[in-house]
Amino acid sequence: MTAAGPPVEVLTRRLLETPGEFLAPTTVVPALVADLLALHGAVSLDQAAGALLRPLESPEARNWLGCVAVSSWLLADPTLVAPGSGERAWVFLTGDDLRELASLVPAPALVSEPDRREELARRALAALELVPAGETEAEAADRLTTLDSSERARVVAATREAEVRAEAVREAMHAKAAAEAAAKASRE
Amino acid sequence: MGATATLEEVREAWTARWPEALALWSPFTRLRPPRFCLTEEEEGAEGLTGSFAMIRLADQRVVISLRQVSPDLVGFPLEILGHEIGHHILCPADLADNARMLARIRLNLPTVEGHAPMVANLYADLLINDRLQRARGLDMAGVYATLADAPATGDADGEEGAGRFWAFYMRLYEVLWSLPRGRIARGELDERLLGDALLGARLVRSFAGRWLEGAGRFGALCLPYLLEETPGAEGAWTVWQDALGAGAGGFPDGLTGVEGSEGRRALHPSLDPELNGDLTGPAGEAPAEPEAGTQGGSRGQYREPFEYGEILRASGLDLSDHEVAVRYYRERAAGQLIPFPSRRSPVALDPLPEGTEPWDAGEELSEIDWVETALQGPVVIPGVTTVRRVWGTSPGAEPERVPVDLDLYVDSSGSMPNPQVTVSYLALAGAIVALSALRAGARVQATLWSGALEFTSTRGFVRDEGAVLKVLTGFFGGGTAFPIHVLRDTYGSRPPSAGPAHVLVVSDDGVNTMFELDEAGRPGREVARKALREAGGGGTMVLNLWAPVDKVPGLHEAAEDGWEIFPVRDWADLVAFARAFSRRRYEEPGMVGR
Known part of the structure; x- marks a missing residue:
């Protein structure tokens, strides 16, 4: 990350205003992406690239295409559009990061959930090698780690496992406390 | 305002910002x-100890010790x-709401x-x-x-040594406000702590508009840290405890009843689909059913007296078990008062x-x-x-309703529950009838009894x-001798x-x-029969019986002497008794009927 990008708030605001059509199942995602790449100065999609974005039947694939559509809307923000950034935009839209995010987050949540909006905005900035305005690279990286859905899912899963174990212990303690209270009451 | 400002200057400046x-x-x-x-x-006069600020809900007061406000905070x-x-x-x-929040949190902090x-x-x-x-x-x-940046003083104000709980709490703020890790959270931030902070931040946002529902979940989130907290670590956050005694000086009404999910232990947020839903994949996971045995506290619609007392004390009220019991039974009886029976008598034409x-x-x-009172002493x-x-009356034509006094004898022997610990339906029955009588204008004499010489009474018939209630909610727990x-x-x-x-x-x-x-050697049945006749308002026995009435020795004879007998085992029986009692009439021959 080297260049200064726009403030994150500008991008999250744009995501909040995502037109409903971008999340509609009838959206032709390859056309959206082609327009976006043209905006970023890249050549149009070839047939092989377009095939990557063909509508697929599985729910996971449909969700990923929804994420691609929302991301296309985001990357079309004037503060992100720059000549020569088309390749980085393409890599972001079809890369592992967005696929991983799509495996964890429903596409509509990228619009409706504040944290998910911020995560997508920060991921997009990172993919375009931009640092959010007003932040250092380290601060931006730390914040993205905090928001990272896969990291959050992993941490929360670990927390849940630990809690299940701890809860069993606490249940035993609770039962013991209840028994002691009952014994005290009967003594009194 | 600089750190060198005098306390008077700080007071003036802060007052201007109010x-x-x-x-x-x-x-x-x-x-x-x-x-x-x-x-x-x-x-000391305000009762401000520990923290530099406090609130009192009873008189809606904010108290701030400017002496204790750190110079670094004067600018805030x-x-x-x-x-x-x-x-x-x-x-x-x-x-x-303060008491109900405490009730929910207490339930989720076992031990x-x-x-x-x-x-x-x-x-x-x-x-x-978060709102501000x-x-x-x-x-x-x-x-x-x-x-957090201030150098540790080595005493309770220092952040160092505050423990994992405080680190978790500070990390929660970092997540809420997008602060870089370690900005205010100190110490090792392990994976569990990071996960809990994420869930805590989500909880605060999700339940901001219905915070009472989130209170139990927050308690569940804090529990693991409190269980492992070393004694003395709480000193670090004592300075922030500005609402610890918020309830002091007041009294919350309606607390005997358990509302909604208040009586159930909350799920830890990591197990709560409402909070971990989108962290487990697009489809989420099936909502986890509360495990068997996760229920705690009151099982019915009402709290037990001891639980009620614990919540009141956590609110900052300094009450004895007996004072708590008086308030408990007064509140529970208040919603069940009955039309107390009365007698019709001729009314005076001239007082x-x-x-x-x-x-x-x-x-x-x-x-x-007041004149006659002054003459007494x-x-x-x-x-x-x-x-x-x-005022005396001379007989007239119009009838007047005269309440019948109540002479109440409550058993407090070892076979009865202690009304200060668990709910006693008999104490509740007594409270309902006594308060109903007082409301109707009657006088009440209450006697609590157990073994020989174990009894206490009001000073005769009082209002x-x-x-x-103090008599009714007492407890002897000894032998049995009416x-x-x-x-x-x-x-x-x-x-x-x-x-x-x-x-x-x-x-x-x-x-x-x-x-x-009795101590004079007279048969008690004879004494009781005579007393019943002299009382002139009849007699009732409300008895906690598990055997049929006719199987209990002496009750058949009691019924023959004019006692009405109501067996009571639970709430439903109590309501039935109260209804029957309120239908009782005392008209004497010649009086105008109802």
Whole structure:
């Protein structure tokens, strides 16, 4: 990350205003992406690239295409559009990061959930090698780690496992406390 | 304002910002100006200890010790004043919600319930601070950062050594406000702590508008840290405990009842689909059903008296078990008062003054005859030297309804539950009837009894609700010997003009000790029969019986003597008794019927 990008708030605001059509199942995602790449100065999609974005039947694939559509809307923000950034935009839209995010987050949540909006905005900035305005690279990286859905899912899963174990212990303690209270009451 | 400003200058500056702080919450917010303490003596007079600020819900007061405000915080008047106002406006806001929040949190802190007030305070702080930071643009993060950056003093104010709980709590703020990791959270931030902080931040946002529901979840989130916290670590966050005694001086109503999910332990947020839903994949996971055995606390619609007392004490009220029990049964009885039976008698055409009689606490103040009271003695002692005028009547044509006095005998032997610990339906039955009688204008004599010489009574027939309830909610837990001498003496010396009284005995099968010989060797049955006749208002036995009435020795004879017998085992029986009792009539021959 080297260049200064726009403030994150500008991008999250744009995501909040995502037109409903971008999340509609009838959206032709390859056309959206082609327009976006043209905006970023890249050549149009070839047939092989377009095939990557063909509508697929599985729910996971449909969700990923929804994420691609929302991301296309985001990357079309004037503060992100720059000549020569088309390749980085393409890599972001079809890369592992967005696929991983799509495996964890429903596409509509990228619009409706504040944290998910911020995560997508920060991921997009990172993919375009931009640092959010007003932040250092380290601060931006730390914040993205905090928001990272896969990291959050992993941490929360670990927390849940630990809690299940701890809860069993606490249940035993609770039962013991209840028994002691009952014994005290009967003594009194 | 610089760090060298005098306390008077700080007070003046902060006082000037008070209206602005009020407007943070609403342009219509009205709250008395805060009381700023400059000396330790002033803090002591206000009861401010531990923290540098406190709120009191009872008189809606904010108290701040400027002496204890760190020089680094002098530049945050709006943040601190706005925060304290938030406790009055947002959370806990009133005595009842404060108590209910504590109840939910206590239930989710098994074995460390004593930390509930502190956890409740921190939860309320989160809700208030997040609102002020994000919606009002205040620098609440700056307050915490200032203190986190301040060099540790080595005493309780230092952040170092504050433990994992405080690190978790600070990390939660970092997540909420997008602060870089370690900005205000100190110490090792392990994976579990990071996960809990994420869930905590989500909880604060998700339950901001229904914070009472989130309180139990927050308690569950804090529990693992509190269980492993070393003694003394809590000193680090004591300074923030500004709402610990928020309920002191007031009294929350309606707390005996358990509302909604209040009686159930909450799921830990990591197991709660409402909070971990989108962290487990697009489809989420099936909502986890509460495990068997996760229920705790009250099982029915009402709390037990001991639980009620614990919540009151956590609210900052300093009450004995007996005082708690009086309030508990008064509140539970209040919703069940019955139309107390009365007797019709001819009304006077002209009132005739007929001397005086003692005036008791609880009666109308306006009834005191001050001239006659002054003649009793130079010092007025309520209930002792106070008297009221008694008016006689001459018979007329129109009927008047005269309440029947109540003579109540409550069994407190070892076979009865202690009403201060678990709910006693018999004590509740007594409270319902006694309060109903007082409301109808009758006088009540209450006697609590157990073994021989184990009894306590009100001073005769009184109208003091507190005195009656204090007797009813006492406990001996000894042997069983009905105080037949009290019954005998009550009606042996009762003046004919006193009017009828109803004798109500609340007991179990131990009531048949009433029929044993009294200390003069007379058969108790004979004494009781005579007393019942002299009372003139009939007699009822409300008995906790598991065997049929006719199988209990002595009860058949009691019924023959005119006692009405109601077996009571649970709430439904109690309601049935109350209804039947209220239908009782006392008309004498020749009186105008109802």
